[in-house]
Amino acid sequence: MANRLLRLDRRGLVLLYIFLGTLRESVARQIRYSVPEETDKGFFVGSISKDLGLEPWELTERRVRIVSRGKTQLFALNPRSGSLITAGRIDREELCETVSSCLLNMEILVEDTLRIYGVEVEIMDINDNAPSFREEEVEIKVSEHATLGSRFPLPNARDPDVGVNSLQRYQLSSNSYFSLQVRGGTDGTKNPELVLEGSLDREKEAAHQLLLTAFDGGDPIRQGAVPIRVVVLDVNDHIPKFTQSVYGVSVPENLSSGTRVLMVNATDPDEGINGEVVYSFRNMESKASEIFQLDSQTGEVLIRGSLDFEKYRFYEMEIQGQDGGGLSTTAKMLITVMDVNDNAPEITITSSTNSVLENSPPGTVIALLNVQDQDSGENGQVSCFIPNNLPFKLEKTYGNYYKLITNRALDREQVQSYNITLTATDQGSPPLSTETHILLNVADDNDNPPTFAYSSYSAYIPENNPRGASFFSVTALDRDSKENAQVTYSLVEDTLQGAPLSSYISINSETGVLYALRSFDYEQFRDLKLWVTALDRGNPPLSSNMSLSLFVLDQNDNAPEILYPTRPTDGSTGVELAPRSAEPGYLVTKVVAVDRDSGQNAWLSYRLLKASEPGLFTVGLHTGEVRTARALLDRDALKQSLVVAVQDHGQPPLSATVTLTVAVADSIPDVLADLSSLESPTNPDDSGLTLYLVVAVAAVSCVFLAFVIVLLALRLQRWHRSRLLQASGGGLVGVSASHFVGVDGVRAFLQTYSHEVSLTADSRKSHLIFPQPNYADTLISQESCEKSEPLLIAEDSATGLGKCDPTSNQDPISKESALVVNAGK
Secondary structure (H helix, E strand, C coil), X not given: CXXXXXXXXXXXHHHHHHHHHHHHHHCCCEEEEEEECCCCCCCEEECHHHHCCCCCCHHHHCCEEEECCCCCCCEEEECCCCEEEECCCCCHHHHHCCCCCCEEEEEEEECCCCEEEEEEEEEECCCCCCCECCCCCEEEEEECCCCCCCEEECCCCECCCCHHHCEEEEEECCCCCEEEEEEECCCCCEEEEEEECCCCCCCCCCEEEEEEEEEECCCCCCEEEEEEEEEEECCCCCCCEECCCEEEEEEECCCCCCCEEEECCEECCCCHHHHCEEEEEECCCHHHHCCEEECCCCCEEEECCCCCXXXXXXXXXXXXXXXXXXXXXXXXXXXXXXXXXXXXXXXXXXXXXXXXXXCCCCCCEEEEEEEECCCCHHHHCEEEECCCCCCEEEEECCCCEEEEEECCCCCCCCCCEEEEXXXXXXXXXXXXXXXXXXXEEEECCCCCCCEECCCEEEEEEECCCCCCEEEEECCEECCCCHHHHCEEEEECCCEECCEEHHHCEEECCCCCEEEECCCCCCCCCCEEEEEEEEEECCCCCCEEEXXXXXXXXXXXXXXXXXXXXXXXXXXXXXXXXXXXXCCCCCEEEECEEECCCCHHHHCEEEEEEEECCCXXXXXXXXXXXXXXXXXXXXXXXXXXXXXXXXXXXXXXXXEEEEEEEEEECCCHHHHHHHHHHCCCCCCHHHHHHHHHHXXXXXXXXXXXXXXXXXHHHHHHHHHHHHHHCCCCCCCCCCCCHHHHHHHHHHHHHCCCCCCEEEEECCCCCEEXXXXXXXXXXXXXXXXHHHCCCECCCCCCCCCCCXXXXXXXXXXXXXXXXXXXXXXXX
C-alpha cells in the first residue's frame, strides 16, 4: 500500500512539472535595456544573446531577428558579438516629446522555434536642448495708474528635455519698477509673471526694456532669453474678464476642417476702444497651432487641421483677451480628443511557409502573425479567425501573436493548395476588419517522372567548331518539388565510327547543356543520332528518355586563293612596270583570286594592306585592279612594294595576301641606272629578282637596237631610190603601216619610248627622230642624211640620184608627206 501511494505521489510530481514547464513556455520573458539619446550608430544597448540564453553565433543559425511595428528600424542585432545595437541616431524628443518616461517596445523572434521575446528599451534624456521662447519680443502695456502688486503674465519658455534637463527657473533683468514671480501650474509648468513694484509715470518714462531669461538644470546649464518691452499707458481702469477661467471641451477625432470647437467670451465695462476685446493664443505649441484657429474678434475656436487620437489625445492652450487700452487677461482652454474607430486592424505575417508535406502531423506550424489596431479601448480590441472548413486553426501565443497550425493530416491528391483567408475584426461600432491571404502548397511524394516537351529534337552545329562548344540544351520538367524535381541528365552509351559517343559529345548533368568534345568535319559525317536520359533525385528515382538528331553544317573554312600574280617557285616576287609619265588612274596590273567556298563565303574584296609609298597606288575593292592614285614624281623610288589583301565575306572572314613589286622608269637606260644605284639586298630572294630584271631589260634593249638598225638601213635604201625619181617628178607613195608593226611590238614591252620617222620627196632629206624627253640617244638629221638610202619607190618613178644638202634653208614641212610611228603610251 505504501509503495502504491509513493508511485501516485511521483506521478503527481511529474504532471506538476510538465504543467509548470508548459506554463513557462507560454509566458515569454520581458527584457529591459536603457540607452542615452543622440548616440552614434552601432552603440551597444545590451547583450541579447546572453539574455536569451544563446551563444552569439547561434543568433544567425537560429535566425533570430527583430520584429518591429514601427516604420523606422531604430535597433539592430550584431551577429558577431550577439548584442543589441542602435541602427541610427535616436532623438528622444522626436519619439516621446514631453513624456517623462520614453519606452520603446519591440519583439525578438527566434524563428527556428517560433518563440517571441518582448524587449523594452528606455531612452535616457540628455541635455541637448536649451530653453526657448516662441516670441522674439514681448510687449506689455501697463496703465500708469496700475496699483502696486499688479501681475502681468509673461510667455513660458519651452524645453523639450525632461527631468533635471528641463526648464528649472526664470530670471528678470534688474530694474526699479518690476519683479519676477513664478507660479506653478496644476500640470507642473512654471508660469512667470511680471509684478509691479513701483509707481509708474508715463511722463517720466513711457517704456521700460527688460530681459527675461530661462535656465534648465543640465550640465552644462543651457539658457534662453526674450526681451520684454513695457509700454506705460494712460488710465484704463478695467481689465477684460472671461466668462470662464477654464474652457473645456471633448471632440471626436474625425471632425472636418472648419468645424467650430467652442467660443470664448471676455467682457470689459470700459467704453470705446478700452472696452473692445481682441482674442489671441498665448504659449501655444507649434503642433496645436497647425490644428486650431482662433477668431480674434468673435472668440470662435475652429478646426483647420486634422485631429488624430493616436498621436495627440489632449491639448492645453491659453487664450488672452486684451482691450484697446492694453489691459489683458487670460483663460485656459482644454480640448480632449475622443477616439473614433477609424483604424482597421493590421495583420503582419512575421514568418510563414508556402509548402507543407502531405504527411505532416497535426500541429505543424504554417505561419506566425501579429495583429494590431491603433485605436484604443474597444476600438482597439481585435479578434482573429479563419474559415471553419479548412484543416487549420489559430492559436494565440504571446501578446497579439498567433500561430497558424494544421489540425489534421493533409492529402495532396484531394487538395493541392490552400488559399487561407485570415480575418481580423475589432470591437468598435461599427466594427472594422482586415483580410489577408496565405497561399499554401501541399508537397507530394516522388510519383511523377521527368518529362521532355517532345520525344525527339533536332540540333545543328557548324563544322570546324571549337572543342568544348555548347550546341544545344535540353530541359525536362518534373511536377514534383524539392529534390524530387531536381533532374540530372546523361547520354545513353553508343559508338560512332568505332569510337564511344562520349568522346564526341558530353552533357552537363545539372543544366542539360550539350557540348562538342571534338571539332566536327562536314566531309566525314553529316549527322548523328543520340539519346538523352533525364533522372530525378527522388526515392526511388524516376527517369525518361528522348532522342536528338544532330546535323553538321558547312562552314567558311577555305581562304581565297590568288591566281595572278602567281608566286614564283624560287621565292621571288613578280615585277610590274609603270612609266613615270603615267597619269592618275593608270592600270598597272590586276590581282586575280578565287575562293572554293560558295555564296557569300566566296564573295571577294580587295584592299591595299601595305605600300612602301602610301597614297601612290589604289586597289579596286571588287576588281582587284592596281592603279596609280596620283602622277608619278621624280622623287618616287624605282622599286615600289605593295601588299594586297584578298578577303571573303564569310563568318568569320578569311583572307590571303600577295606582294607586288612595281618598277617605275621612263627608259631602259633609266631602268639600268636606277637598278645599278639600288643597294644590294640583304635578302637572297631580292638579289635574284634584281638580276632577272637587269637581264630582261638588257635583252629587250638589244632587240630594240637591232630593229632600229635594220629600219635605218631600209630607210636609207629607199631614200637613195627616191633620188632617181626626182627628174621624172615622181611622187611619194606612202608605205603600208604594216611595215612598222615591229615598232608596236617594242611598245608592248617598253611603254616609255617614242619614235618619229619622216620621209620627203623634194627636200632630198629624210629624218628618223628620237625625241629627247623619251630617249637619250637622238639621231640628228645630218647623220640621217649620211646614212640615207631610198626607202620609198614610186610605181612610175625614173631612176636618179639625189644629194643631201645639210645647209638648205628650205622648209621641209611644206612639201613633205610625213608618216609618224609612235611607240609608247
